[in-house]
Amino acid sequence: MLTIVYFAWVRERIGLDEEQVARPELGATVADLVAGLAARGGGYAEALGDATRLRAALDQRFVGLDTVIGDARELALFPPVTGG
Amino acid sequence: MLTIVYFAWVRERIGLDEEQVARPELGATVADLVAGLAARGGGYAEALGDATRLRAALDQRFVGLDTVIGDARELALFPPVTGG
Amino acid sequence: MKRVAVQAGDFDVAAELAALEALGGGGVASFTGVVRGGGGLIALELEHYPAMTKVQVDRICDEAMARWPLLGLSVIHRFGRLEPGARIVFVGTASRHRTAALESCAFLIDWLKSEAPFWKKEHFADGATGWVEARVEDEVKAKGWNGQD
Amino acid sequence: MKRVAVQAGDFDVAAELAALEALGGGGVASFTGVVRGGGGLIALELEHYPAMTKVQVDRICDEAMARWPLLGLSVIHRFGRLEPGARIVFVGTASRHRTAALESCAFLIDWLKSEAPFWKKEHFADGATGWVEARVEDEVKAKGWNGQD
Numbered sequence: 400m401l402t403i404v405y406f407a408w409v410r411e412r413i414g415l416d417e418e419q420v421a422r423p424e425l426g427a428t429v430a431d432l433v434a435g436l437a438a439r440g441g442g443y444a445e446a447l448g449d450a451t452r453l454r455a456a457l458d459q460r461f462v463g464l465d466t467v468i469g470d471a472r473e474l475a476l477f478p479p480v481t482g483g
Numbered sequence: 484m485l486t487i488v489y490f491a492w493v494r495e496r497i498g499l500d501e502e503q504v505a506r507p508e509l510g511a512t513v514a515d516l517v518a519g520l521a522a523r524g525g526g527y528a529e530a531l532g533d534a535t536r537l538r539a540a541l542d543q544r545f546v547g548l549d550t551v552i553g554d555a556r557e558l559a560l561f562p563p564v565t566g567g
Numbered sequence: 568m569k570r571v572a573v574q575a576g577d578f579d580v581a582a583e584l585a586a587l588e589a590l591g592g593g594g595v596a597s598f599t600g601v602v603r604g605g606g607g608l609i610a611l612e613l614e615h616y617p618a619m620t621k622v623q624v625d626r627i628c629d630e631a632m633a634r635w636p637l638l639g640l641s642v643i644h645r646f647g648r649l650e651p652g653a654r655i656v657f658v659g660t661a662s663r664h665r666t667a668a669l670e671s672c673a674f675l676i677d678w679l680k681s682e683a684p685f686w687k688k689e690h691f692a693d694g695a696t697g698w699v700e701a702r703v704e705d706e707v708k709a710k711g712w713n714g715q716d
Numbered sequence: 717m718k719r720v721a722v723q724a725g726d727f728d729v730a731a732e733l734a735a736l737e738a739l740g741g742g743g744v745a746s747f748t749g750v751v752r753g754g755g756g757l758i759a760l761e762l763e764h765y766p767a768m769t770k771v772q773v774d775r776i777c778d779e780a781m782a783r784w785p786l787l788g789l790s791v792i793h794r795f796g797r798l799e800p801g802a803r804i805v806f807v808g809t810a811s812r813h814r815t816a817a818l819e820s821c822a823f824l825i826d827w828l829k830s831e832a833p834f835w836k837k838e839h840f841a842d843g844a845t846g847w848v849e850a851r852v853e854d855e856v857k858a859k860g861w862n863g864q865d
Contacts (some may be wrong), residue, residue, distance in 0.1 A: 404616070406615075406616055406684070406686055407686035407688070407698050408616055408698045409616075424632070443580055451655060452676065456616070456619060456684070459616075459618050459622055459623070460617040461682070473618070475619070477616070477684070477685075477686065478685060478686065478698065479700075479701030480633065480680075480682065480684055480685055480686060481675075481680075481685065481686055481687045481698075481699045481700070481701050481703075482615070482644060482656070482679050482680060482683040482684070482685025482686075482687070482813075483600060483615070483644075483655075483656055483676055483678040483680035483681075483683065483685070488765070490763055490764075490765055490833070490835055491763055491835035491847050492847045495764075499743065506793070522862055540765070540768060540833070543765075543767050543768040543771055543772070545831070549834070550854060557767070559765060559768070559833075561765070561833070562835065562847065562850070563849075563850030564829075564830065564831065564832060564833055564834055564835060564850065565664075565829075565834065565835055565836045565847075565848045565849070565850050566762070566828050566829060566833070566834025566835075566836070567749060567793075567804075567806070567825055567826075567828040567829030567830075567832065567833040567834070567854075580730060580733055581729060584729055584730075585747065588748060588750050588803070589756075589801070591750070591752060591753055591800070591801065592719075592750070592752070593749065593750055593751075593752040594747065594748070594749055595746075595747070595750065596745070596746065596747050596752070596821070597733075597744075597745065597746045598743065598744070598745050598746075598814065598817065598818060599733065599737060599743070599744045599746075600742065600743055600814070601737050601740070601741070601742055601743070601744065602742075603740060603741070603742040603812065604740055605740075623814075641728075643722045651740070652737075652738070652740065653833045654737070658756075661754065665747065665749070665825055667823075667859075668747070669747060669818070669821065669822045669825070672745070672818065673815075673847030676814055676818070682813075690826075708815075
């Protein structure tokens, strides 16, 4: 299984902080997984439909959406950060 | 009369904080006056002999040593500043 | 000295600065970010990614210490609900060289704006809410420190 | 808010920063200079040109306020005998824009170093004394703000 954590409006639209999903097939990228989740429709489509508005982290490191998930244990999906 | 004020090692070498001198002739520059004072010898020569090490202000404004003294009331002579 | 804190509570700027001054460096620079009011804003809610935040901020601090001759630095970032006037973030740096202290302070706050996993939600008096959008300018500024386009 | 002080006594950094934070600007930058020890230094003696200092610092502050969108600034410079660890100078700036706060703070401290009529004399444990020499670097830095060579 792979843990996905959501933040900010991604979290709000999906209605979950965190969930477990089946580990994607070998070679799958973050973008592939995001497209699969968005296809669930509803809040997922609202949150993840436009991948250009998303940023991601694998095991707490920022990565591009074209990154292969590999054996990462935690994927985070969120909008661009606005700290400071 | 013209008031001259001295600071830092210029003050220490001359041994005065401040003095009055006869107003220099029309068109005289700070450098002209400095050369005249240095010619007094002793502490004046030590303090003012090397004009490249001096900075000046006329009526509390920094000026180059080639500035005409004109009707200024106070001339200050000092080394480059080291505040902050 | 490297002090990194991610916390809900307020902090004591004077104590942070005193610790940096005590390092004997000669120069201490700081930046404090405060919640700006106006437009009916009643609160800012800061969400973060706890598993990532501290590690990320630590990494940025190590980078600053490798890049400038610093005697110490202190970075504090708050999360949770903050009202106008409340402090959000503090960066303090100490160095023998004032330029190193000032530049590293600017570097750290630019990176916190663009690389620390925090998100701000605005709450207005009329009940409206909205997530603050990232400014392209901030991402560009942080990249500028790397000489990237 | 523009606060300029040239004084012998110490100052309260926390109070200065609190006044700047209270302007509601969003960002407060500061720089504090402290007497650096070492090499047997027992005190620094700061001499200044009272008739000129306040006017000159005021003018520099006005220039900073014309150049950056500042809500306020505070500049304090001490004179007299100061021991290692003592604060010499404080610059604080507040702005809605963090870059304006940080840049104007750097500008002001660079100008104080090169344009404020202060001179520092070092006193050492063995009785030796010496006037600190101006660093060419400081004059160059201040001129850089004017785009001059």
